[in-house]
Structures are given as structure tokens and as C-alpha cells.
Amino acid sequence: MTTENGQKIQGAIKAVCQMHRDVSKLLLDFDDFAPWPCDPVFGNNATRDLTTQARTKYWMCEGVYRYLSSKTHPGLVEAITVCFLEPNLIEPLLLLGRIQYEIAEGATVAGTCEPWDLWYLYFKNENWQSRCPRNCPTPDASRIKTAWVVATPLYSIGSLAEVGDLLVALRSAGAGS
Amino acid sequence: MLVAEIHGKYVAEAREDEDYLTSTVFGHLRYLPPAHFWKPFLRSCRSLSSGKERAGALAYLEEQTGAEIDAYGRLQTIFWPTHAKGCPDLVLVFTHEGLRPIVVCIEAKLRSGKSGTDDRDQLARYLQACDSLEGFRPEIPANSASIVVYLTEHDSRNELLDSLKAYGDSFIARRRLYRVEWQDIQKAAEEAQASLEGVCEQIARDIAGFLRVRDLTHFRGMTPPPVDLMPFDGRLSAMAAILTIPDIPSGLTHICGGWGK
Numbered sequence: 001m002t003t004e005n006g007q008k009i010q011g012a013i014k015a016v017c018q019m020h021r022d023v024s025k026l027l028l029d030f031d032d033f034a035p036w037p038c039d040p041v042f043g044n045n046a047t048r049d050l051t052t053q054a055r056t057k058y059w060m061c062e063g064v065y066r067y068l069s070s071k072t073h074p075g076l077v078e079a080i081t082v083c084f085l086e087p088n089l090i091e092p093l094l095l096l097g098r099i100q101y102e103i104a105e106g107a108t109v110a111g112t113c114e115p116w117d118l119w120y121l122y123f124k125n126e127n128w129q130s131r132c133p134r135n136c137p138t139p140d141a142s143r144i145k146t147a148w149v150v151a152t153p154l155y156s157i158g159s160l161a162e163v164g165d166l167l168v169a170l171r172s173a174g175a176g177s
Numbered sequence: 178m179l180v181a182e183i184h185g186k187y188v189a190e191a192r193e194d195e196d197y198l199t200s201t202v203f204g205h206l207r208y209l210p211p212a213h214f215w216k217p218f219l220r221s222c223r224s225l226s227s228g229k230e231r232a233g234a235l236a237y238l239e240e241q242t243g244a245e246i247d248a249y250g251r252l253q254t255i256f257w258p259t260h261a262k263g264c265p266d267l268v269l270v271f272t273h274e275g276l277r278p279i280v281v282c283i284e285a286k287l288r289s290g291k292s293g294t295d296d297r298d299q300l301a302r303y304l305q306a307c308d309s310l311e312g313f314r315p316e317i318p319a320n321s322a323s324i325v326v327y328l329t330e331h332d333s334r335n336e337l338l339d340s341l342k343a344y345g346d347s348f349i350a351r352r353r354l355y356r357v358e359w360q361d362i363q364k365a366a367e368e369a370q371a372s373l374e375g376v377c378e379q380i381a382r383d384i385a386g387f388l389r390v391r392d393l394t395h396f397r398g399m400t401p402p403p404v405d406l407m408p409f410d411g412r413l414s415a416m417a418a419i420l421t422i423p424d425i426p427s428g429l430t431h432i433c434g435g436w437g438k
Contacts, residue, residue, distance in 0.1 A: 019402075021400075022396065040332075158399070159397065
């Protein structure tokens with residue numbers, strides 16, 4: 001009792017599960033790259049905005065994220081986001097960002113940082129080159145002082161060390177900004 | 178069972194049992210000399226920093242004893258010792274003549290979290306047990322430098338925070354309570370292979386392989402999808418119709434309300 005298309009879909013679903021498993025490890029291992037003592041801004045939540053409604057186009061999460069806020073540099077956050085599903089994507093994408101937030105008096109990083117910031121920083125800009133850090137001006141989001149982002153296809157990542165190298169490049173590019 | 182699991186032969190019930198996992202892993206690791214596997218292991222035990230520093234267990238213990246872990250010649254492993262404050266899974270005792278002993282009290286979990294809250298908090302009780310090492314049975318050196326290590330598969334930061342509150346949060350308490358993951362043990366065992374020989378190298382190799390089969394590893398790069406999912410045009414043929422729908426709604430636009438000002 002099998003069909004060829006059904007088996008292909010089953011294989012695809014399993015491949016997606018494996019991708020989630022790999023990315024889950026990547027998100028948690030990202031913590032070890034933080035150059036300062038840090039807190040995860042959104043705790044151990046990695047995604048949101050999923051629908052559980054019966055009427056929907058799909059139930060899969062569009063992306064996952066982890067944001068780490070520095071305990072020693074107020075408002076400074078390093079973040080990782082993996083984009084799975086977006087109309088303009090041709091393959092899953094890895095984003096790394098170093099964002100300096102403008103923390104209003106009495107406000108907190110958790111109250112200022114938004115989980116999809118890195119996502120928007122990428123999709124609001126065009127002509128990205130893989131593994132080239134970019135300064136992303138945010139004139140329409142005054143809560144962000146500076147934002148540096150680097151992007152690469154998720155499946156170009158063959159080891160954790162490559163992620164570390166990307167972060168080093170990101171920090172070097174953003175130094176002094 | 179360790180070798181059986183490496184070859185895909187296992188008893189499903191035993192796989193989920195954290196005591197079985199603990200005894201399998203540490204029952205083998207205890208034969209490794211302190212200078213090799215244990216140094217990277219203790220380095221990967223992380224505290225909840227209290228301010229600006231990021232201290233690992235290795236730095237703390239070396240500071241307390243004035244000696245490097247390499248200098249210790251003997252490692253005693255005591256499984257499930259008893260103490261009035263509770264029964265941790267494992268206590269490691271590093272000793273060497275002329276050096277202050279080291280006690281590493283380990284509580285291991287697989288799927289579950291720690292037990293107890295407030296004054297029954299498991300890790301807080303083990304910190305208290307380490308305040309009175311003379312209460313352990315079998316006996317361990319009471320003058321040891323001691324730490325508590327919480328070994329999990331998951332990120333246990335919040336559990337450590339609760340334990341610190343229960344014990345009494347302080348700079349010193351934060352430097353005596355650590356978290357480490359099974360994935361760190363896998364990595365340390367893999368790294369230790371290069372510096373070990375003979376039976377010790379085989380033990381490190383088996384532990385690394387065993388934990389890898391259990392998927393208790395750190396990120397090792399993206400796993401390539403099966404080749405048969407890749408037809409000639411680079412798309413999943415069966416999913417092409419879905420992936421090319423132009424109006425896939427972005428939940429980020431519709432649900433989240435878009436970019437926050």
C-alpha cells in the first residue's frame with residue numbers, strides 16, 4: 001500500500017525533521033560563541049506565530065531564532081535566525097546578526113528586541129552576497145541603533161567552526177560602528 | 178550494552194533510562210586518566226556567571242587547589258553515594274599526594290528535569306551536601322574542593338537559577354554550581370581520542386560513538402538530504418507545486434503585524 005509521490009513526500013518530511021534537529025543543535029551551540037556573559041532574550045523559545053487552526057495554508061514554522069543579550073554591554077545582542085519558508089527564498093537561509101538596540105529609559109532588551117528583527121533586516125535589504133557582513137540601516141526602526149548582518153545558505157554550513165568564522169567576520173566588520 | 182548500541186542493537190526501555198545512560202558512560206570513562214578526558218570535560222562545565230566573568234569549573238577548581246587537573250594521579254568514581262541531603266548520581270574524587278582533593282558531584286538527567294523545588298530543590302540539596310562532605314557514604318575526603326554539576330541534554334540555565342535561589346544566591350554559590358550537557362561529553366571523548374593510546378583510546382572512541390548513535394552531539398554541520406529527493410531541476414518534484422505557489426502568506430506579515438518601529 002504505497003505510492004511513489006507519497007513516498008517522496010514522506011522522505012521530504014523526514015528530511016525536514018532532520019533539518020530541524022540539526023538547526024536545534026545549531027541554535028543552542030550558538031550560545032558558546034557569545035563573547036560575553038549573556039542571557040537568551042526569548043528564553044528557550046525558538047519560534048512563534050504558528051497557527052494551530054484547522055483552516056490554514058500550512059502548519060510549518062517559517063523560521064527559528066535565538067537572541068543573546070550581553071550582560072556587560074547594555075543593548076548589545078548577537079542573534080541567529082534560520083529562515084525556512086518565505087516567498088522569496090529558494091533555499092533555507094542562515095542569518096547571523098550583531099545588533100545594538102536603543103534601550104529607552106526604564107525599558108529592557110527583552111522589551112525592545114523583537115524575535116523577527118534579523119529576518120526583517122535581511123528581507124528589507126537586497127543584493128546580499130553570501131558570507132559578506134553588511135551594515136543594515138534601519139531608519140524606520142529607531143529602537144535599533146546599528147545592525148550588522150551576515151547571510152549564507154543554511155546547507156553551505158558544514159561545521160560549527162564555520163559559524164564561528166562568520167561571527168568573527170561579523171564582529172570585525174561592525175567594530176567601531 | 179554500549180557496544181551493542183553502537184551497532185544498533187538495544188532495548189528500547191533501557192534507552193530512556195538515565196541511570197542506565199549514566200552508568201554506561203561513566204562506568205567506562207572512569208578508566209581514563211585525569212589528564213586527558215577530564216580536563217576538557219571540566220572546562221566545558223559552565224557556571225551561571227554573576228556579572229562580567231564567564232567561569233568554567235576547571236578554572237575554579239584550579240584556583241581552589243592551586244594545581245592543574247593533569248597533576249592528579251587517581252580518580253575514584255562513586256555511583257549513587259548516600260548523604261542526608263540526598264543521593265546524587267555520581268561523585269568523582271580526584272586525589273594526589275600533596276594536593277587538595279577535588280570532589281565533583283554530578284546529577285544526570287536525560288529527558289526529565291531536576292526534582293524538588295524550594296527547600297527540596299535537588300541541586301540546592303547537593304550544594305548543601307558538598308558543604309558537609311563528611312556526611313557522604315562511602316566516605317570521601319572532607320577537605321576537598323567541591324562543585325555540583327548538572328548534566329542534561331537540554332539547556333538547564335533556568336533550573337540552575339531556581340536552585341541558586343533555593344540555596345542562597347551568591348557569588349561563591351554561582352562558582353560552585355555548573356551545567357554541562359551530554360553533548361559536551363561526546364565532544365570531549367572525541368577530542369580525547371587523539372591524545373590517548375591503547376585501551377584508553379578505545380574507551381574514548383566507544384563513548385564518543387555511543388553518544389553519537391544516541392544523537393547526543395553538538396551541531397556537526399547540516400545533514401545532506403537524501404539524494405533521491407533531488408530530481409534534475411533541483412526541486413523536490415512532489416513538492417514543486419507547493420513551493421512555487423506565489424501567494425504563500427507570510428505569517429510574519431499577517432500574524433506578527435510586520436516590522437516593529
